[in-house]
Amino acid sequence: MAGSFLWRPFPITALTVRQFVGGKTVRVVVALSFIPCLFAGIYLFNSDFATPANFLSDLFLEFPIAPTLLPITVLILATAALGHEVEDRTLPYLTLKPVSRLRIVVEKLTGVLVVAIPAIVAGLLATSLIVAQADAGATLIEAKPLLPVVKAMVIAAVAGTFLIASIFLAVSLVIPRALLAGIVYAFAWESLLGRFLPGIRIVSMRHYIQSVYVSVLGDPLVTIPDATSLRSSLITIFIVSVVAVALATWRLRTMNLE
């Protein structure tokens, strides 16, 4: 039984991982996580315009990782974790147990993170490896070490995964078509409006993920407008995630299960 060591201490997490791995979800998530590799492959053929480090930074900050791919990859898992239980009417198998609603939500969230983080980090590492093959000497710009960029990407992606997963886990208990709402959010709000309307940044997940990235990287040439400090970004991500978990717990406690 895959992941059998998880079952006794974390049965709902183990169930969630099993649901993802047993279905098509994990394949979609892995495929999305490795899409940046395609961009990296194209870069290999024409790497004159940027150093590997700059290319990776642009790939993460502007397109497509932080604004689009990361939110979509995580929300596919987050909306399925409890949303599918509601749709399939299997949630009573969990709620009709002497288990607190908070534990159900936290274990479900953990299940999302257990699947999402390895897939996303693996995609980032694979992309970085491909980019690293480029002949940096061909550019006119001074080459920078790649490792700090990779480290910043991984930390920002993990923080972003935590934030997005918490929010969309809660959303899936409030909105019937949470995945659709999430995709509209990722494309319309984060990718389009976020670019053109500066005021949106304060309520943009992307902004805090990007802020974590530039703060961890610490390169004065790589920045975003109105970047928040690492400390502020992490505190905001933590508080928003806690509020989302609390909302999901309250919703699970009060909702009617038909």
Place this chain on the structure above:
Amino acid sequence: MTRLERPRWSTAPAGSLPPVPDSDPLPGMIEGRQPSVVFEHVSKWYGDVVAVSDVSFGVAPGVTGLLGPNGAGKSTILKMMAGLLTSSTGSISIHGQPARGRPAAYRRLGLVPEQEQVYPHLTGREFVRLNAILQKLPDPDQATDRAIDVVQMGDAAERRTGGYSKGMRQRIKVAAALVHDPDVLLMDEPLNGTDPVQRAGLITLIRRLGGEGKTVVVSSHVLIEVERFAENILVIVNGKLAAAGDYRAIRDKIDQHDHAVRIRANDPRRLASALIADPATHGIRYEGDGMIVAETSDVRAFYRAIPVVARREGVRLFEVQPVDESLAAVFALLVER
């Protein structure tokens, strides 16, 4: 002493069923017995639609059948009993405590839901074991083995539930609901989709659990099945409690009405020719696709005759089900009387 009684808050006109004085115990209750489950003036509505209307009853240890046509409100009542739904008005308690909002109470409660869906990627054993672990049992493996044995699913326990037949899914759901040995077991149409052998096994199990002093509430729309395991019956029609008490008295009322039974067989014409000769059969009509509908005024004798006739004629039966509209008419009769 049990008796057939009309609930005192019923809007149905008084007839052969005597009104219940205020001093009497809750409908469905046997005098002197402590109820495990109590519904008091419970209503549930969705917008303008009333699903359950001012229902009060008590359920004592033993097996109680929750009987009524499809859409009568049985599932809503069971879900409110399990705490899955809030009632719009009234109160529901199990062992004297509110049914909703107390996860600790689920140590003593098991539910077999109506929907077939279980986690398709888990094997039967994993599904039951998951329930045992969530119930925080000290030895979930042993409890899992015992529950699987009880429903006789040992041979299929290592297969994924996604490949199970309807009847197998029903039985594995029963195992999951029984794994922690609850005092109160709620079963929503547990016999749906089961073959005759599985059905007989489940009925024996339900009776055994009732005999052990557990409170077992089983919903069904088929009286002929309910009477095989339930000593007490609550009849729900249009969201109201139409009758409560001993099944024999209710059965006598229901038996006076004509029944329609839908039968699917490999040779329906041959079966129809043989059945029409049986005195219990009034008439038969063909519905195509191997289906016939037989009308009978003696449903008990008719159900006894079907397997005998089929075996004699060499006809294979695939489905024998009462026609819903016919059932609705039969149950409506209870309210009108």
